[in-house]
Amino acid sequence: QITLKESGPTLVKPTQTLTLTCTFSGFSLSTNGVGVGWIRQPPGKALEWLALIYWNDDKRYSPSLKSRLTITKDTSKNQVVLTMSNMDPVDTGTYYCAHRPNLGAFDPWGQGTLVTVSS
Amino acid sequence: EIVLTQSPGTLSLSPGERATLSCRASQSVSSSYLAWYQQKPGQAPRLLIYGASSRATGFPDRFSGSGSGTDFTLTISRLEPEDFAVYYCQQYGSSPLTFGQGTKLEIK
Secondary structure, eight states, X not given: OOEEEEEOOXXXXXXXXXXXXXXXXXXXXXXXXXXXXXXXXXXXXXXXEEEEEETTOOEEEOTTTGGGEEEEEEGGGTEEEEXXXXXXXXXXXXXXXXXXXXXXXXOSBOOOEEEEEOO | OOOEEEEOSEEEEOTTSOEEEEEEESSOOGGGOEEEEEEOTTSOOEEEEXXXXXXXXXXXXXXEXXXXXXXXXXXXXXXXXXXXXXXXEEEOSSSSOEEOOOEXXXXX
């Protein structure tokens, strides 16, 4: 059974850097074709893909946020870390990580973590 | 970037009725790499359909997906009370991955 869980601060101040950790089980990020992605959702709004990291350390980012995002993996710890710099109140929302098998759709997703950006 | 446009924004129907949700892409979706997700309030999205028409584990056969190229449809043949939720389409064939803005299926 594959599970993922996001962790990190619930409140960050404007201009700070957000660091989120996705801890997963039930698969290995060293297995060919596997990836882990981050997706966010502002309150009451749609889903927005942020970043992906693959088993071979290939990394992809949303073009609109690329300058602010960094995604890394620690295969031995079964973790993926996303950092987002220069946080703004518009970045408030629920941040999800999700498993991406063999270049397929995201399945499953973590429960999400709500991040509020406020001074 | 492939832009996905979902319609309608809100669909009001009664249990037992048929629901038809649309997802239109701004350019052809590679190899029908089109997914649908179901999201209920306070929950994470859950994969419902992948490859445009393959149903994910745990969903009954009243859910079906169809389409190719730029036009895709999610159909729920007979709505059950637990089907009222928000549905998102997503293309995962080319980067950047993109989602539609969602269709809210509400009880009439």
